[in-house]
Amino acid sequence: MQIRNGEDLISLCREKKLPIHQLMLEYECFKSGKEPAAVYEEMRSHLLVMKKSVYQGLNEKLTLKGKIIGGEAKKLQRRSQNAKPVCGYTMSRAISFALSVTEVNAAMGRIVAAPTAGSCGVLPGVLFGLAETFELQEDRQVEGLFTAGAVGLVIAKNASLSGAAGGCQAEIGSASAMAAAAVVEIMNGSPEQALHAGAIAIKNLLGLVCDPVAGLVEVPCSKRNVVGTANALTAAEMALAGIESAIPFDEVVTAMYQVGCALPPTLRETSEGGLAVTPTGRRLKKEILG
């Protein structure tokens, strides 16, 4: 079994009449020599870590502080309790979850890199936001992680998942594409629709630069997880409505790779450009690192 790109993924799904998540489970067993039950269980343990991190930042009794960020998730939660969220309840919950996870990360808590630590909030944000509204069973969420994993794998093989190599589009953009595809399959969309959602999600974040203030995974990273989450939900909604990406998934991934290569090093995690070198960015750096 070979999964080199999105096309392989789709043709294998068609041939075996399987959704992406099931194909991915088979593929992982094939590659690792492990039993399906063991692989599934390992993925479930990842989901459980996500679950804890999603609620940790919303716990009023806990204080999560990074060097710059902290407490934002709770603000969102309080607002959604006291006012009707402008972006709807599912979205409002999903983004507070996403923020929570990034705060856990910044405060040296336990998270799942998905695909990276910088973008760790998107997938759990989306999965648990959806779970609340649709009362999803845990199984469906684990399946969503396999769908997301398949998309991430294809991106890793054909572009990059690291901000240092490809800019933030590679981290938040990839996380968003992974989450979008997961939502589509959880909502019973087809593998084709899942990849359209992934393609749309990447297109909308194409070119996003990596410019962390003081080199820390906090600003702008935390709030970019929010945009990755919202973007995943909107891309999935479009794909589920039958809207297709005009540019096919594989071509979008190639474009992301090329854009990443064209980004100057100052905008690839070196903190030598973008927000990192704004007057406030520099001041924060000085305050934190001396």
Next chain:
Amino acid sequence: MKEYGVFDVIGPIMIGPSSSHTAGAARLGLTARKIAGEEIKEVVFYLHGSFAKTYSGHGTDKALVAGVLGLEPDDERIKNSFQLAQEKGLLYSFREKDLGEVHPNTVLIAMETASGQRWEVTGSSLGGGKVRIISINDLEVEFSGEYTTLITFHQDRPGIIADISAVLAKYKINVAFMRVFRLNRSANAVLIAETDEDISNAVLTEIEKNAYIYLAKVLRPF
């Protein structure tokens, strides 16, 4: 290079905030500790490049100390590792040092163990929580710690590698990678074998029977 698996993308489970500066550092600390093989009394971390510049911001320092204390990279106690070190009586310090032409996220970990042995382990954090050990004491080596890893320190003589291979073969342990490193002719050499199967202590004892092997260790993946 391993083919990507699903858990390279959904994972690792780690302590934040940074896979290269925190998770990788924790992994390097723990690998060093496992190489030393016993409690550490005192440790000095020589930080190079990006590690030297940003170590406190990312908790690289706490992660390194946690690793040397024996904590796994996903242990939530990492953020309190300084306090833990104090409780356990581990002395630690950090120095910036130019380690030469190495990866920007590199650290030399100089340890003194409870029984008074000295170990120097140098390793780099490559991103995504992945690491590479590049030297042990004065010997240049190269391994990731993702496999079960056999390390032997031996006198560089003909037949040693064949002997070690024979023991591994006898117990049906498949070698994924094997490399030998040495300082110069007639001096100490190190053999690193990364295997698919676990190497039990019994197998290790059998390997150590060879008179020219001073020391053999197995690092198990974590």
